[in-house]
Amino acid sequence: MKLITFELYKIFSKPRTYIAYGSILIIIFLIEFALKASGEEYLDFILNTFKDSFVLEGNILNGYMVSFIILQTLIIQMPLLVALVTGDLISGEASSGTIKILLTKPNSRSAIFFSKWISGELYTASIVMILGIISLLCGVLLFGIGDLMVLKSDGVEIIQSQDLIWRFGLSFCFAILGLSVVATLSMMISTYVDNSISPIILTMAIIILFTIIGTMDVPLFDLIRPYLFTTHMIIWKNMFDQQLDFLLIWKSSIVLIIHIIVFYWVGWYHFKHKDILN
Numbered sequence: 001m002k003l004i005t006f007e008l009y010k011i012f013s014k015p016r017t018y019i020a021y022g023s024i025l026i027i028i029f030l031i032e033f034a035l036k037a038s039g040e041e042y043l044d045f046i047l048n049t050f051k052d053s054f055v056l057e058g059n060i061l062n063g064y065m066v067s068f069i070i071l072q073t074l075i076i077q078m079p080l081l082v083a084l085v086t087g088d089l090i091s092g093e094a095s096s097g098t099i100k101i102l103l104t105k106p107n108s109r110s111a112i113f114f115s116k117w118i119s120g121e122l123y124t125a126s127i128v129m130i131l132g133i134i135s136l137l138c139g140v141l142l143f144g145i146g147d148l149m150v151l152k153s154d155g156v157e158i159i160q161s162q163d164l165i166w167r168f169g170l171s172f173c174f175a176i177l178g179l180s181v182v183a184t185l186s187m188m189i190s191t192y193v194d195n196s197i198s199p200i201i202l203t204m205a206i207i208i209l210f211t212i213i214g215t216m217d218v219p220l221f222d223l224i225r226p227y228l229f230t231t232h233m234i235i236w237k238n239m240f241d242q243q244l245d246f247l248l249i250w251k252s253s254i255v256l257i258i259h260i261i262v263f264y265w266v267g268w269y270h271f272k273h274k275d276i277l278n
Contacts, residue, residue, distance in 0.1 A: 003107060003115035011085060011123050020081040020127055024074065028135050031070050035061065036142055062146035063139030064164050068240070070135040075175060075236070079182045079207050080200070081127060086120040087186035087199030090271065109272045117187060117264060124183045125176045132172040150240050157242045171236040174253070178233035181259045182207070188267030191274060229259040 011017055035042060039061045090113075148159045159167065186203040193199060210230040213221045225231050232252035238245060 003111060004118055007089075007115045007119035008122065011089075011119055014085070014088075016084050016088070017123070020084060021130060023077075023081065024127060024131050025134065027074060027077075028070055028131070028138065031073065032066060032135075032138050032142055035066055035069070039066075039143075059144055059146035060149060061143060062148075062161075063136065063141070063143045064145065064148045064161065064168075066139035066143050067132075067135040067168070068148060068150070070139070071131070071171070071175075071236075074131055078127065078131075078175075078179055080204060082124050082179050082182045083186040083200045083203040085123055086183040087190050087203060088196040089116045089120055089187055090190040091193045091199055092190075092196040110268065113268050113271045117184065117267075120183045120187055121180055124179050128172055128176045128179060132168065132175075136168060148240070157240075159240060159242065167239045171239040174236040174239065174249075177253065177256050178229075178235065181229045181233070181256050181263070184260050184263040184267070188263045188270075191267045191271040227255070229256055232256050 043061050145161050147161050148164055150157045150159065182203060185206065186199045189199040189202050190196075207230060210228045214225050214228055214231050232255045235249060235252040235256075238249055238252075
């Protein structure tokens with residue numbers, strides 16, 4: 001517990017941690033201000049296709065819709081904010097030499113690695129929760145509450161307001177699970193290099209590569225796509241389906257957890273046997 005507390009102290013004593021938090025808050029406030037100022041025009045634009053199909057009534061541009069828009073916008077940027085901190089947990093200390101001092105203490109390398117990993121996971125969870133809670137609170141205060149209209153490729157689904165809080169809660173949990181893969185990946189890469197920039201660049205390069213593979217309609221990629229963690233990181237969106245596909249949610253969760261276990265084991269094994277002291 002002392003090691004975890006110490007690692008959390010180091011994370012929250014670095015300016016880059018607050019760059020992530022600050023970026024999230026600024027973007028939330030900018031989006032909510034923009035929607036407050038010209039939200040009706042934005043709503044008319046995105047719903048233009050469906051205007052002739054049905055009549056829209058009630059508070060369509062409500063706090064829940066605004067929060068959903070913010071989640072869709074910011075979740076895409078979150079891997080960078082995660083890797084910005086977790087990619088520095090080992091390589092940053094290796095380059096500065098402080099990891100050598102830590103290894104002189106009576107703690108096993110396994111305990112040190114675990115404490116760094118769990119601290120990175122707590123940081124990851126914190127940025128998702130800040131994103132979710134602040135966007136929801138500000139959205140409800142500024143726009144009120146109402147049913148959530150979710151645009152799908154084959155139409156529109158309406159989710160009643162009393163059915164939304166638990167869906168947002170689950171979406172935050174699955175967003176944390178997906179970003180935990182990114183955190184573990186960047187930390188694994190961090191054990192192989194001695195600077196804090198490479199893990200960030202390599203993590204984002206892998207995510208971009210996997211995303212391209214996942215979106216291109218190529219027969220070979222169709223075989224690979226189900227096994228890429230980027231395919232399943234958007235599982236949080238399924239929480240806003242009218243009928244939840246529990247089998248799909250279960251499969252995606254398993255794939256993400258397997259990636260976390262594999263990345264953790266590879267990083268732990270290399271860290272345990274790496275010659276850091278010389």
